[in-house]
Amino acid sequence: MKALLSHAPGGPGTLRLEEVADPRPGPGQLLVRVRACAVNYPDVLIIEDKYQFKPPRPFAPGGEIAGTVEAVGEGVAGWREGDRLIAMIGHGGMAEKVLVGAATALPLPEGRSFEEGSALILTYATSIHALLDRGRLQAGQTLLVLGAAGGVGLAAVELGKAYGVRVVAAVSSEDKAGVARAAGADAALVYPRGPFDKEGARALSQLFKDAVGPGGADVVYDPVGGDYAEAALRAIGWEGRYLVVGFPAGIPRLPLNLTLLKSCDVCGVFWGAFAARDPAANAAHIATLFRLWDEGRIAPKVSRTWPLDKGAEAIAWMAARKAVGKLVVTV
Numbered sequence: 001m002k003a004l005l006s007h008a009p010g011g012p013g014t015l016r017l018e019e020v021a022d023p024r025p026g027p028g029q030l031l032v033r034v035r036a037c038a039v040n041y042p043d044v045l046i047i048e049d050k051y052q053f054k055p056p057r058p059f060a061p062g063g064e065i066a067g068t069v070e071a072v073g074e075g076v077a078g079w080r081e082g083d084r085l086i087a088m089i090g091h092g093g094m095a096e097k098v099l100v101g102a103a104t105a106l107p108l109p110e111g112r113s114f115e116e117g118s119a120l121i122l123t124y125a126t127s128i129h130a131l132l133d134r135g136r137l138q139a140g141q142t143l144l145v146l147g148a149a150g151g152v153g154l155a156a157v158e159l160g161k162a163y164g165v166r167v168v169a170a171v172s173s174e175d176k177a178g179v180a181r182a183a184g185a186d187a188a189l190v191y192p193r194g195p196f197d198k199e200g201a202r203a204l205s206q207l208f209k210d211a212v213g214p215g216g217a218d219v220v221y222d223p224v225g226g227d228y229a230e231a232a233l234r235a236i237g238w239e240g241r242y243l244v245v246g247f248p249a250g251i252p253r254l255p256l257n258l259t260l261l262k263s264c265d266v267c268g269v270f271w272g273a274f275a276a277r278d279p280a281a282n283a284a285h286i287a288t289l290f291r292l293w294d295e296g297r298i299a300p301k302v303s304r305t306w307p308l309d310k311g312a313e314a315i316a317w318m319a320a321r322k323a324v325g326k327l328v329v330t331v
Ligand SMILES: NC(=O)c1ccc[n+]([C@@H]2O[C@H](COP(=O)([O-])OP(=O)(O)OC[C@H]3O[C@@H](n4cnc5c(N)ncnc54)[C@H](OP(=O)(O)O)[C@@H]3O)[C@@H](O)[C@H]2O)c1
Pocket: 039, 040, 041, 042, 122, 123, 126, 146, 147, 148, 149, 150, 151, 152, 153, 170, 171, 172, 173, 176, 223, 224, 244, 245, 246, 247, 248, 249, 269, 270, 271, 272, 318, 319, 320, 321, 322, 323, 325
């Protein structure tokens, strides 16, 4: 089988499509023919050794896939050859075949494409955990979402609307603002791309404050970081919750006096660790996501696909801040 492999830390240009032996399913495992692998920002980081997890090399990036069962390992019940599934695998998805723990696989619903299926779990599960468990979001509140046309950002916009909140989307271009509005955002602001000097940072904060209104945001969802973080925190409301989700623009430092002034909370979000520590709560969220998907209240927005041999281009596209919704590598 073919796999897009990282042999040494580096950017997407270091990935090589190579022929490797087919993996064999051990007890409790499924051998899955990958049909689609969604791209996520962790793929940008993992190949450069900048992610929390550093798999042994060589490895293929690609943390979430959809495909069909090709072979079933010993002791597996409930899965048969040909079944369509979705799986979260951490890495290894940019390959023709992959091993999946049977207990962690989810059936891909009838009528849904492999592309959509591969693009569902990571972003929506991160955002539902962030908004409900960490953000304590309630209907009628105001939610400010940064990077609102990206993977996790757009999922937060849709989930915010599904839970009856006023969503203010913040993005770096008019095109992205249109995407966020189409996903249900009540308002959208376009921020500059930076870098920001003192004056620029003050103007950025005013942009956020004007958009959320005098009461401030009850919840700020921040998958962007960098200079955007402090400016957004300044637009939070009394007892608001600021959700730390990711840092494509850099790891920010926040002045703690701002939290005292607003009596607000800065909440870390780490969906992978949450799912490992509390599988039952995570499974309940995932069941909710499948229901919302079935009801048409959320739906993965796959904006572009690349074939496996061009998978590196998909990762480069995301690293260049060009991703809108989800990017998917088809196999
Ligand atoms: N905490 C968790 O459990 C968890 C789970 C999943 C993902 N994440 C993290 O969430 C972040 C977003 O992931 P994603 O898959 O949604 O990525 P994405 O689709 O690329 O979204 C990231 C957004 O960040 C903004 N951005 C600002 N500066 C950027 C830069 N220099 N390069 C790229 N984007 C930049 C872009 O929006 P604008 O251009 O509109 O600013 C972009 O849409 C990543 O840091 C990822 O590691 C965290």
